[in-house]
Structures are given as structure tokens and as C-alpha cells.
Amino acid sequence: MELDENSLQKFGYIRRETSGSINIDPLQTGGMLTEAARRALVEWGDGYSVCDFCPGTVDIIKKPPINEFVHKALPSFLGIDEVRVTTGAREAKFAIMNSFRNKGDTVLLDGLAHYSSHLAAQRAGLLIEKVPSSASPEYTIDPEDYGHCIEKIIQKTGKPPVLALLTYPDGNYGNIPDASKIASVCHEYDVPLILNGAYSVGRMPVDAGKIGADFIVGSGHKSMASAGPIGILGASEEYADIVFRKSPTHKKKEIEMLGCTARGVSIMTMLASFPAVVKRIREWNREVENARWFSEQLGNMGIRQMGEIPHNHDLMFFEAPILYEISQNAKGGRYFLYKELKARKIHGIKPGLTKNFKLSTYGVGREKLSSVVDAFDEIIKKHD
Numbered sequence: 417m418e419l420d421e422n423s424l425q426k427f428g429y430i431r432r433e434t435s436g437s438i439n440i441d442p443l444q445t446g447g448m449l450t451e452a453a454r455r456a457l458v459e460w461g462d463g464y465s466v467c468d469f470c471p472g473t474v475d476i477i478k479k480p481p482i483n484e485f486v487h488k489a490l491p492s493f494l495g496i497d498e499v500r501v502t503t504g505a506r507e508a509k510f511a512i513m514n515s516f517r518n519k520g521d522t523v524l525l526d527g528l529a530h531y532s533s534h535l536a537a538q539r540a541g542l543l544i545e546k547v548p549s550s551a552s553p554e555y556t557i558d559p560e561d562y563g564h565c566i567e568k569i570i571q572k573t574g575k576p577p578v579l580a581l582l583t584y585p586d587g588n589y590g591n592i593p594d595a596s597k598i599a600s601v602c603h604e605y606d607v608p609l610i611l612n613g614a615y616s617v618g619r620m621p622v623d624a625g626k627i628g629a630d631f632i633v634g635s636g637h638k639s640m641a642s643a644g645p646i647g648i649l650g651a652s653e654e655y656a657d658i659v660f661r662k663s664p665t666h667k668k669k670e671i672e673m674l675g676c677t678a679r680g681v682s683i684m685t686m687l688a689s690f691p692a693v694v695k696r697i698r699e700w701n702r703e704v705e706n707a708r709w710f711s712e713q714l715g716n717m718g719i720r721q722m723g724e725i726p727h728n729h730d731l732m733f734f735e736a737p738i739l740y741e742i743s744q745n746a747k748g749g750r751y752f753l754y755k756e757l758k759a760r761k762i763h764g765i766k767p768g769l770t771k772n773f774k775l776s777t778y779g780v781g782r783e784k785l786s787s788v789v790d791a792f793d794e795i796i797k798k799h800d
């Protein structure tokens with residue numbers, strides 16, 4: 417590519433096409449910035465801005481108060497002993513799994529685990545076994561199946577898995593499994609449990625200590641109103657020294673963190689949104705009510721929610737045979753739904769999907785959710 421004036425023009429500042437739309441994209445609803453984070457984004461946007469007064473690693477910076485945030489506020493928020501900020505939930509999972517890597521060892525994942533949990537295990541060189549979920553339409557995880565799978569792994573390899581992971585909730589159906597029960601089952605075999613809270617930490621109350629999870633992982637850009645990439649990794653005292661072990665040559669630097677992780681504006685947005693995130697968690701019941709109401713409204717139109725009913729999370733998966741049928745003859749084919757929603761300034765269902773899709777009602781509020789319900793109703797009637 418020739419880097420001349422003309423070709424360079426398409427780069428530079430770009431407006432976001434979806435700004436101002438009602439957003440129901442599960443990837444995006446919990447990561448929307450607060451006003452404070454938006455201001456922090458500009459104030460701290462310069463490269464290594466947080467390192468003005470760096471004492472050696474990003475997590476112990478006192479000015480701005482990252483040290484207090486990471487070592488006091490976040491552990492109390494998550495109910496766990498030690499926390500570090502990472503560049504995402506996936507990097508947190510990898511850091512844990514890589515600390516437990518040993519040739520021939522296995523990690524046990526729930527059957528609904530996110531692809532990034534699989535990739536983290538693959539990158540760490542661990543073998544993967546899965547706890548199956550129940551069949552359609554519920555897709556639930558039975559805690560006892562963690563025990564059955566651990567037994568099977570022992571039979572197969574002669575030893576239990578080095579780690580187990582639970583996706584809480586899963587990223588497809590938004591199901592909330594019985595995490596405490598799963599933690600107890602894993603502990604019967606001395607298997608530490610990672611709770612993947614990419615869709616829970618920052619949205620709903622989650623206390624790793626009360627659940628009995630040994631590790632907790634969160635995603636700032638997904639659920640903590642932060643500009644990404646940023647995540648969090650919490651570990652119980654028992655395992656903190658393993659995951660946060662220091663370099664033998666660079667005494668202040670932790671190996672799995674490659675010394676420093678979120679070393680710029682992303683941590684300042686997380687910090688800026690934190691007071692609002694703590695507050696919004698107290699409103700979780702209202703979010704669940706809104707999700708259930710929305711699910712019922714779509715159900716009345718023949719768009720059926722899969723997963724747990726009544727639902728306990730804002731992330732929902734729907735099957736919509738009626739929209740699929742319409743797409744067979746509609747202008748735009750399978751893109752008709754995306755276009756119809758776009759025309760009504762509603763964003764978040766993947767272009768091309770009609771038969772089934774997921775969405776999130778998080779933080780949207782009843783009034784805007786009503787507009788989304790009305791939009792579906794109008795679209796169906798228009799094409800009837």
C-alpha cells in the first residue's frame with residue numbers, strides 16, 4: 417500500500433456509526449463508560465500516563481491510587497485475597513492455567529465455556545475435558561457432573577485435573593449455575609476452581625469467598641464500564657503465590673503479568689467507573705426483572721428464550737422461527753432483521769442472524785426495552 421496523502425485520509429479520527437442507538441449487544445452493554453470514565457479517557461489517554469510516579473510495577477502505583485484500588489478495593493469487591501489487573505479475562509485465565517502447566521495435566525471446563533477458556537488452556541499446554549450441559553432448551557450444568565468428570569479424568573490419567581473452570585454465567589444462554597455446589601464438589605478432590613465472571617463481575621453481586629472459588633476472573637470492557645482491554649484476576653491466599661510468583665532476576669516483577677499489565681488509560685477508566693459499578697450492582701434485581709419482562713414480551717410473539725426460565729441474567733438467547741421464515745422472502749434476505757432494527761436505531765443483534773440470536777438487556781432500562789419490543793412487533797406485522 418502506498419502511504420500517500422490520499423490513502424492516509426481514511427485513517428485518523430473516525431465517528432462510530434452505532435453511537436446514539438439503543439444498544440443490546442451482549443458484548444457491549446456492560447462495558448459502556450460512565451461519564452467519569454469518559455473524562456478519564458481523555459485525561460489519561462497519553463501512553464504510559466499512569467506511570468508518572470512509578471514505584472516498579474503498575475499495581476503498586478500510589479498516585480493515582482491504583483495500589484489502593486487493586487490491593488484493597490478490588491479484593492473487598494470480589495471477596496478474594498489477592499487481585500491483579502490484567503489485559504482481559506482471557507489473559508487472566510491464561511495466567512492461572514500457565515501457572516499450573518505440567519505435561520499431561522488436564523483442566524476441566526464446563527461444556528458452555530467461552531472459546532477463550534479453551535485457547536487459554538491450549539496455550540498453556542493443558543489437556544481439556546468438559547462437563548456436559550443438559551440438552552436444549554435449558555443447557556444447564558449439573559454440579560454433580562463435575563465430580564463424575566473428575567472421576568473419569570482420574571481413571572484415564574491417574575490424577576485429577578489441575579484446575580476446574582466454571583463460566584458464570586455462560587456467554588451463550590446466560591445461565592447461572594450453582595457455583596457454590598460446584599466449588600464444593602471440586603474441593604472434595606482438591607481441585608481449585610476458577611470462576612469466569614466475564615459476564616457477572618461488575619454487573620451482579622459475586623463473592624468468590626462466599627462461593628468458595630479459588631480464582632475469579634472478570635472483564636473490565638465487558639462488565640465493568642471500562643475502556644478495554646482490561647480484566648481482573650483474583651486468587652485466594654492459598655494460590656496467590658503460585659500465580660503471582662516473582663521473577664528471579666527482576667525482583668518486583670511478576671512473571672505471569674510480564675511485569676506490568678494494564679499500564680495506561682484502561683485502568684484509569686476502570687477506576688473512574690468503580691464507584692458507579694459498586695452502586696449499580698445493588699440494582700441487579702431490577703435488571704433481572706427487566707430481562708424476564710423482555711423475555712416474556714418476545715415470547716408472546718413466538719420468539720422463544722432458551723436457557724433458564726425464569727431467567728436470572730440479562731444475557732439471553734432466543735430462537736425466532738417466525739423471523740427466519742420472514743427472511744426467506746424478505747428484501748435483504750437474512751440481513752432483513754439487522755436492517756429493520758438499524759432503521760429503528762437499535763444495535764446489537766449480529767447482521768445476518770434471524771433464526772437464533774443473543775442479546776442483552778443490561779442497563780437499557782424499561783422504556784428503551786419497550787421500544788425494542790415494539791420494534792420486533794412492528795417488524796413481524798409489517799412482513800406478515
Ligand SMILES: Cc1ncc(COP(=O)(O)O)c(C=O)c1O
Binds near residue numbers: 646
Ligand atoms: C464468557 C466469556 N468469557 C470470557 C470472555 C473474554 O473476555 P475478555 O475479552 O476480557 O478476554 C468473553 C468474551 O466474549 C466471554 O463471553
